[in-house]
Amino acid sequence: MDFSQSNSTNSLAENTSRPLNIVVVGAGIGGLSAAIFLRQQGHNVILLEQSRFANELGAAVHLTPNANGLLRRMGLIPEAHGAVKARKMSQWFPDGKVMFSLDLEKGAGRWQHPWQLAHRVSLHSELKRLATREDGPGKPAQLRTRCRVVDVDIKEGTVTLDSGETIRGDVVVGADGVHSRTRPKIPGAENVKTFSSGKSAFRFLIPREKALADPATRKFAEDEGHLIMIFGRDRRVVVYPTSENTLLNFANIHPTSESHILPEAPGSSHWQNQGNISKMLEIYKDFEPAVVKLLSMADEETLKVWELLDMKSLPTWTAEKLVLIGDAAHPFTPHQGQGAGQAIEDAASLAVMLPANTTLESIPSRLKLYEKCRYERASRIQEYSRVTGKDLGSGPPVDANRFTAYNFGHDEWDYSNQMLRKWEWENTKGLYWRMPTSFGPMPGPRQDFQGRPRDGSKARFTTASIKFKSSRTVLENLFPTEKFRFAASDTIAYATFAVTKLDNLEWLGGRGYSHFGLYIHGVEHVGQNGETVHGTFLPILFENLADPILSGREELGFPKLFCDLDMKNADATTMTASWMGSRFCQMTIVTSKEHLANGDAPAVQVTSTAKDEGLLFHKYIPATGSLGSKERGQADVEYTALLPSAEDAKTVERKVKRTRTTQKVEIKFDALDWKALPTLHHIVARLQEIPVYGVVEAKIVEGTGVSDVSSVRRL
Incomplete structure (x- = not known):
């Protein structure tokens, strides 16, 4: 029987993200738990059980908090099926005297889920029902009884039955207990x-x-x-x-x-x-x-x-398409009451590693990751069980509280999910990380959470700019280090105030934001090795959304700050900049001449002389903990960066739809005071000082295609 026939496709590329076909050998507690979790992940599961009914008989089982949480996650509520809450634990001497007695309900608040005592028959029956029921998430698992496995081909993923029938899967799960027939197929386990x-x-x-x-x-x-x-x-x-x-x-x-x-x-x-x-x-x-x-x-x-x-511990629990869980991987003595719990934890971890989008080629690596998650914990609890099972007086006193805390205080589903995240991050090169790092890499304008590049071709922009003549000295005072200077010795210098409204940005879910900055032209930066780079210097860029500010400051080094920006287009294009209601700038452009263009107009951000190589800006991040020390004001990071014009133009096709020009413009700054602008007053006051000797060019450019500025490089 080829279990994969119902989902076969013509090519591996098409086949990489289909539901997996999984063969589970053994329908005990571990095998059924695996079937439930795996069907809930969207996979096709077949269970092979050698007995006629796979019935658990004549015993009870501990459902400790670590196992109980996983049962509830799969939809099994033990108390609804007769499980008893453990309320009291006592240890007696053989003569009937009490060694100690503990009220377990007093300490129950330490654990999110209860410690219960269940009948194996009830537990097993409900697990079987959840695995095979027609309703519920995922496709019902097929349960086949009287199927005795005699061979497993770990490379092909085929299981051979004593009837001669073969069953093929993408993954074979050995859940066939302490006398496992799948275990010897693991290289190195033949003689264990x-x-x-x-x-x-x-x-x-x-x-x-x-x-x-x-x-x-x-x-x-x-x-x-x-x-x-x-x-x-x-x-x-x-x-x-x-x-x-x-x-x-x-x-x-x-x-x-x-x-x-x-x-x-x-x-x-x-x-x-x-x-x-x-x-x-x-x-x-x-x-x-x-x-x-x-x-x-x-x-x-x-x-x-x-x-x-x-x-003894196996050298590994997995090889190619075969993976072991439960007693097949790690038999337990019963002294910690964790045998069933660890099998359930194995099942949960395995399912986490095989989500719905699992590719066929990633299966061996994911099975190894499951082993990495589970091997140390299962082995340690095995050892705890050995220690607590020793004859009295044959070893040092046992720290039962330490054992209990380790056993109970764990959620395998959440732990394995985090291990999977870390594995995915480690295997995706070039991810962007910035605070807060607790949640993984940060999506932004250059890539999504999975590291895939963004498409800025459909993004729209409207840029209103005023290029003007100004004082060389005033502008020069805004250079952050002595490595910056004007390329020419003229007393007249040129700069641009520009505001851009962006929308339909893929990385913001189709939304947009605006930015407003000062661009100083004709600047050169001289490096320590004497290398000179000519460009336009950006001393400040205001933006009205936190996401691009954080991304641009931390990943690229742009000198960004927040303010509210309101850009409107009517008879005139106006922009108002304010901070929490305190307006500090208004810019107006009254258009008088319109051109329909096909992409000839350059981006305002890189307006420059003939030698202009791109946009220059200075990155500075202060050192933590230096405010009260001799290192006050020291930088963790400080350097100049360049956004090359030619390289940036290659990142997306930019199409200018319309350009409107005029000489009727006005821009006015008002620094107000420290109370009105407590974090921006010093900046706006300096912008207010910049003289406008004459407008060289004022225009409004509309188009599509917004660069991700990924070509930024450090000088």
Whole structure:
């Protein structure tokens, strides 16, 4: 069976972002959780289960806060299916004396989600329903039972069944438990075998009412949600309620050498092996009589004995199209109650790494990223479980609070999402970063969040400009360093005040903004190596939107500040500049001559002499923490930059639709005072000083095509 046929296309390029076809081997808690999360991501999932019904039997399971949050995310509310809230935890000596008792509800406020005790049958049934239901997000997973896997081709993504049928997928998920048939297909895992931890566990359930009815055993059942652990030196009894407090679940851990395995399954570690009640009572005969009486209430027909297996860490959990989750990747002893939880975390992390837009060629890298997210955490909790499972007196005291904080205080979905973001950022070269960096690279006029270039060809502009003669000395006083000078020795210099209104900008979602600046022509910059660059110097650029100000200042170094800019076109084009209601400039151009143009008019920003190479500006960022020190006024960054005219023109095709010229113009500045302009008064006062000896040219240019100014370079 080719599982990918329904979505096949003619080319890999077309095929790269279709829903993935995913084969999950094993329909236990981990496999079903993976199927749910993956179908919710938009993928096609088939589940292969070797049993007839994949039924979980005869036991309860801890749903700790880290697992419970993920179940709720997938739409499973455990308490709606009989899960019991863990309210109290006690540890007793074998003679019945209390070692300690904790009110778990007092500390429950530390965790966003509850700690619950659920019946595996109820949990498994609801997971199966969510994976295969017709309604809900995504396409229902196909569940096929009686499918025994005999081989996996990790390169081709094919799974072979004992019937001879092959099933192909883009990803094969090995969720087939501790005796995994997929695990040996991972290079380096062929010789990694499970081994006995030296302990086994009797597992069974009894009605809670049965314990309550006997005065000797009532104490084990009288408190709802009470988790009781009775510790001997090398054996223990763990009992707690489940199924709406109607059943008591038992996990009686003891040396494997003392338990009875039926002859037909010698040395088997399957968790459904039949137990022997007489043998169990013999193992716990030295515990107080009430414990022995409680254990004697077990029904031998449902009593199971389960050998607790362990395994060294695999070198890797994934190879090509195969990835392991749950016990197939990392078998757990039960002493931390995290086996199911870690399988659910694996499923969540894997789904995060395979979002709806996953390309086929990225799958191996994404599977490695899943492993990176999960390997250390799962391995550490494995070790915690080994430590807490040791015989009493065989090691140093255990810091249970540290273990609990690490286990419970984690949300794998959110953690894996952040790891995926970082991976995507690291694999996209040249992304722009600026504050706030906590949220990743910053989209702007030069690229979107994914690093793709912007299209400025459809953006519209209207520029009103006044080029005028002015005082060389006054303008020269605005040069930021001695490296700037006028190229000519004339006492007359030239400058332009220009305002531009932009709209239909892709990077602003079709919106726009305006900017207003002073452009000083005929300037040259002399570098330390003697290299001279001729251009137009920009000392100030006002803009009326924060986004282009932050982008232009931090990424490019433009000397931008905020003000309100109101540009109107009627019989005359007017621009009013103000700050929080305080108007400090008004510019008016009354047009008298109109030209329909085809792109001959140059951009006002780069109006210059014949030697003009582009727009010059000076970048300065102050050092943090220098305000009260000897380094006051020191710069973290300071240099001059150039926007080359020729290179900038190549970034977008600029089309001038109409040009209107006139000699009827007026521009007037009013610096007001420090109260009216508390952050701009010193700037506007200097602009107000600039004399206008005569207007050289005044015009209004309209057109399309706005450059992203990405050709800016540092001098």
